[in-house]
Amino acid sequence: MKRVLLIAGITVLVILSGLFLWLRFGVGQEKIQSILADALGPDYTVEINSARISPLQRAVSIGHMTISTSNDGHVIFRTDTLRITGINPGLIFRKNIILSKVKLDAFTIDWDPARLPDDEESGDDTSVEKLKIASLDITNGTIIVRKEGGESNRMNALNLKAGLAFEFKTDPDSLDIPQYSVDIDSLGFLFSEDRYRLSLSGFNFEHQDSLLTLSSMKLIPVGGYFQFMRSREFEANMFDIEIVNFTAAGIDPAAFHNKKTVKARSLDFDAFSIHVAKDKQLPEKPDKKDPTLLNKTIQNLPVAIQFDSLFFRNTNIQYSEQDEEGTRPGTISFMNSTIQITDVNSLSQLPASLNAVTYLQNHSELNTELHFSLHDGPFHMTGSGNLHPFDLKQLNSIFMDLEGMEVVSGFAHELEFYFEMTDDTSSGSMHLVYEDLKMEIIDMDDYDTSFTNSIKSFIANEAVLRADNLADSNDEVRTGEIDHVRNSDSSFFQHLWHSLRSGIYDIALRL
Secondary structure (H helix, E strand, O other): OHHHHHHHHHHHHHHHHHHHHHHHHOOOHHHHHHHHHHHHOOOEEEEEEEEEEEHHHOEEEEEEEEEEEOOOOOEEEEEEEEEEEOOOOHHHHOOEEEEEEEEEEEEEEEEOHHHOOOOOOOOOOOOOOEEEEEEEEEEEEEEEEEEOOEEEEEEEEEEEEEEEEEEEEEOOOOOEEEEEEEEEEEEEEEEOOOOEEEEEEEEEEEOOOOEEEEEEEEEEEOOHHHHHHHOOOOOOOEEEEEEEEEEEEOOOHHHHHHHOEEEEEEEEEEEEEEEEEEEOOOOOOOOOOOOOOHHHHHHOOOOEEEEEEEEEEEEEEEEEEEOOOOOOOEEEEEEEEEEEEEEEEOOOOOOEEEEEEEEEOOOEEEEEEEEEOOOOOOOEEEEEEEEOOEEHHHHHHHHHHHOOEEEEEEEEEEEEEEEEEEOOEEEEEEEEEEEEEEEEEOOOOOOOOOHHHHHHHHHHHHHHEOOOEOOOOOOOOOEEEEEEEOOOOOOHHHHHHHHHHHHHHHHHEOO
């Protein structure tokens, strides 16, 4: 046993000594450039301005390196600084590549598949069995992806601190599925012509545990609402999203690798906030396609989805819209929500289910239950809900800026609804008990009530609106009929709101 250990120790010493001598005397700037050029092949050109070897750290530092295509000189990769530390002997044999640290500063990747040489020798076989980078440190990066001669995507100000490990093994099903783990301390970059900043921290995925965790993620419009909208030529949604403590359990990488299906047992959000805004004063895109219903939107994804359950705690949802003649966006909010969605499966005929408890305008509890189809067929949804007693003046945050109306008084004692959607048609019933409803027509610029608007307000309150919907002598209240047909240019959520609104109008309007 001692002889075996002695032989093993001598062998390791010889390998490390050989590596030291190889790095110290056998590699210089020209040699490194030659090695990289040989590895990439004759279709690519490598240029390095400087290189420095640190044998004791088993490190290589490269300054101002470019990789370009030989045929047209298109620069694919450029960096000011590249430093690789902890090079192991396996790197020489291209089997097990284990590195302590890779640091990349001020780099650009310009990826244009149409300008890259065809790789006729590519296949499933690889000479690399394991790749591990304990620390990947990337700063000041730019990544450009081109399609049909133009930019399709660009990320600017890319910064990343992470560690990763990939191990290529053969699955029992005879398909090569890499086993991998990724640990990201922080990631941030700008995209969409620098309109958005994405940042995340505490990301970890372990293939062996099928578990993904994320401490936080933010998607922020740079400069806020007005700067975002001023940068747009055509109408577009603005998103502001924040996620805290997200966990995905039971992830099945094989399902994605083999069947292009994103599959997980559960997705859990400890805190989730989303604010969507739209400016209707911007023109629509000339080639804008009509929106689709929920199941068609899911079916149009490039992958299938299979989630047993999604659970959202501490969730805030807001939607803002600026009217064609408005000065400010009106906002409706569903705050402090708890939402559970089950059986989200785009390959199944069985419906998904949603149960939510939320606070409308952060004021009154709203309970909702929905069942809806996601398969490739006719869309079908059933829904029911109820709202606790509600001060109707809370709706002014949306009515004043979108409708030019202010609720002066009004209180809803009871609200319950049931509806059914089949493709573009919805039907159902609305139960709404309220009293003392009074509205005023206002100017959306300064909220003033002019003489003309006062006359309109009088007509609306006396001839159009029903001030009360209370029980009569027979203890009955007026019930509204939900009856709506979706316009082709209405989104799914507009269709849902307009369906519920039709029931409210049937109760509140005298006409």
